[in-house]
Amino acid sequence: MNIFLVIAHPEPQSFNGALFREAEQLLREAGHTVRTSDLYAMQFNPISGRHNFSTVKDPLYFKPQAEEIFATEAGGFAPDIERELKKLEWCELMIWQFPLWWFGLPAVLKGWVDRVFVMGRTYGYGRMYDQGVFRGKRALLSVTTGGPRRAYEEDGLHGDIQAILRPVQRGILEFVGFSLLAPHIVYGPAHLTHEERKTALFSYSRRLESIVSESPCPVGSY
Amino acid sequence: MNIFLVIAHPEPQSFNGALFREAEQLLREAGHTVRTSDLYAMQFNPISGRHNFSTVKDPLYFKPQAEEIFATEAGGFAPDIERELKKLEWCELMIWQFPLWWFGLPAVLKGWVDRVFVMGRTYGYGRMYDQGVFRGKRALLSVTTGGPRRAYEEDGLHGDIQAILRPVQRGILEFVGFSLLAPHIVYGPAHLTHEERKTALFSYSRRLESIVSESPCPVGSY
Numbered sequence: 467m468n469i470f471l472v473i474a475h476p477e478p479q480s481f482n483g484a485l486f487r488e489a490e491q492l493l494r495e496a497g498h499t500v501r502t503s504d505l506y507a508m509q510f511n512p513i514s515g516r517h518n519f520s521t522v523k524d525p526l527y528f529k530p531q532a533e534e535i536f537a538t539e540a541g542g543f544a545p546d547i548e549r550e551l552k553k554l555e556w557c558e559l560m561i562w563q564f565p566l567w568w569f570g571l572p573a574v575l576k577g578w579v580d581r582v583f584v585m586g587r588t589y590g591y592g593r594m595y596d597q598g599v600f601r602g603k604r605a606l607l608s609v610t611t612g613g614p615r616r617a618y619e620e621d622g623l624h625g626d627i628q629a630i631l632r633p634v635q636r637g638i639l640e641f642v643g644f645s646l647l648a649p650h651i652v653y654g655p656a657h658l659t660h661e662e663r664k665t666a667l668f669s670y671s672r673r674l675e676s677i678v679s680e681s682p683c684p685v686g687s688y
Numbered sequence: 689m690n691i692f693l694v695i696a697h698p699e700p701q702s703f704n705g706a707l708f709r710e711a712e713q714l715l716r717e718a719g720h721t722v723r724t725s726d727l728y729a730m731q732f733n734p735i736s737g738r739h740n741f742s743t744v745k746d747p748l749y750f751k752p753q754a755e756e757i758f759a760t761e762a763g764g765f766a767p768d769i770e771r772e773l774k775k776l777e778w779c780e781l782m783i784w785q786f787p788l789w790w791f792g793l794p795a796v797l798k799g800w801v802d803r804v805f806v807m808g809r810t811y812g813y814g815r816m817y818d819q820g821v822f823r824g825k826r827a828l829l830s831v832t833t834g835g836p837r838r839a840y841e842e843d844g845l846h847g848d849i850q851a852i853l854r855p856v857q858r859g860i861l862e863f864v865g866f867s868l869l870a871p872h873i874v875y876g877p878a879h880l881t882h883e884e885r886k887t888a889l890f891s892y893s894r895r896l897e898s899i900v901s902e903s904p905c906p907v908g909s910y
Contacts, residue, residue, distance in 0.1 A: 476737050477750040512734055512795040515698045528699040529878075531834075569859025570792060573734040573802050577795030595845075612753075623817075625908075630855055637791025637852065656751075686847075 467678055469493050470557035471502045474564040474575035478507075481655040481663060482610055485670055486563045489608070492674050501553050505574045511546065512577020518544055518584075531585040538586025550582040554600075559677065560644070561606045569630045579638055588642050596685065598643020604682055605644040607631060608670070615653040627651060636686060645682035689900055691715050692779035693724045696786040696797035700729075703877040703885060704832055707892055708785045711830070714896050723775050727796045733768065734799020740766055740806075753807040760808025772804040776822075781899065782866070783828045791852045801860055810864050818907065820865020826904055827866040829853060830892070837875040849873060858908060867904035 471489055475482040486504070494500050503510070514530055516522070521542025523533050537543050543551065554560070564575055571579070583589070593599050609631070611618060618627035627649075635646050650673060652666045673680075693711055697704040708726070716722050725732070736752055738744070743764025745755050759765050765773065776782070786797055793801070805811070815821050831853070833840060840849035849871075857868050872895060874888045895902075 476752070479749055506737075512799065514795070515728075527701055530698070568798070568801050568805065568863075569855035570798060573736070573795045573799030576790070576792060576798045577734065579790050580795050583790065624859065629851065630859065633791035633852055633855060637846065641790075
């Protein structure tokens with residue numbers, strides 16, 4: 467299977483880094499073809515702007531979606547976007563590894579979406595959700611949180627984790643057609659002992675071993 | 689009143705730009721003190737990393753929150769963060785003007801939160817939500833969408849706009865203690881006529897004229 471791993475964390479030695487490397491190694495050893503984007507290591511620029519394009523549709527008024535449609539027709543995406551688009555189009559399974567920052571994606575990952583998920587190539591002309599460009603592909607969020615599990619329950623301090631992840635799962639991934647596997651969440655790794663983190667890492671490995679046969683969640687089930 | 693306006697849009701001539709400038713002018717003319725952050729114009733760097741700090745707590749392992757607490761004690765924030773922190777601490781009302789991109793904040797605004805809302809100075813030691821550092825201050829999201837209003841209703845294509853905004857309103861603004869005014873949403877300005885956009889701009893002005901006497905929404909009412 468073609469698997470695309472994306473990670474957004476500033477510290478390679480972090481638990482996010484460990485989960486990412488574990489996934490990369492395990493999935494390669496299982497015979498899959500794995501491509502990666504380590505957004506911090508790549509120094510990926512998350513700011514969407516005219517530098518997204520080598521082409522110009524309207525030099526007087528910058529409307530990202532209009533430029534994206536034009537660049538789709540003209541092959542006018544900047545190299546850093548084209549490379550990521552190719553991985554997105556190539557993969558059958560995509561895994562995002564990130565810490566939940568402020569109930570959302572770290573900015574570098576949000577900006578990767580803002581810039582790479584372009585109109586024309588990844589959606590548009592009515593192609594979205596169940597008619598999405600990437601239907602048939604699957605996606606998995608592998609997330610760490612600051613707080614403990616009970617804080618992310620429906621009556622917990624922050625409320626249901628599914629509601630927190632909904633804009634990402636529904637508004638980004640399902641929007642472009644991905645089917646979602648249940649998110650893999652490690653709660654509060656900073657508060658775990660070394661042994662507990664090893665156990666959490668092992669649980670992730672066990673899940674990944676059979677990830678190709680996992681069934682996606684029902685659409686909109688959050 | 690001390691009012692802080694933040695805008696995240698790459699095109700100054702956009703409808704977001706018009707709403708932002710209208711707010712700035714109207715609120716100044718009404719006698720308020722207004723400070724602004726135009727994140728694109730400032731070329732604000734949204735990537736959180738060691739460059740956030742002039743101090744170093746742990747040179748071997750970068751943990752943002754630990755560095756933030758240390759920098760709070762040592763006065764060790766980089767100038768671009770310190771300037772934004774001062775505006776955040778100074779304001780009584782904060783307005784964010786942004787287009788909804790992928791059910792969320794444009795990356796430059798998300799990264800502004802990731803970097804500026806630092807542990808120690810804006811939360812921590814149990815200070816969050818109703819015990820938040822900024823309780824007593826108010827915040828308003830002024831948002832434009834791509835789709836029409838009906839797409840953001842509970843049974844609409846994208847689902848309830850309140851669920852989409854919840855991670856921002858609850859997970860960022862209420863988390864640090866802000867009370868929320870009802871979000872000001874202009875649906876699909878790109879699909880409106882010039883006259884309709886003028887009407888929408890005028891509605892926003894009318895609202896801003898009495899914004900200081902508006903009551904916040906009940907906590908968690910979304």
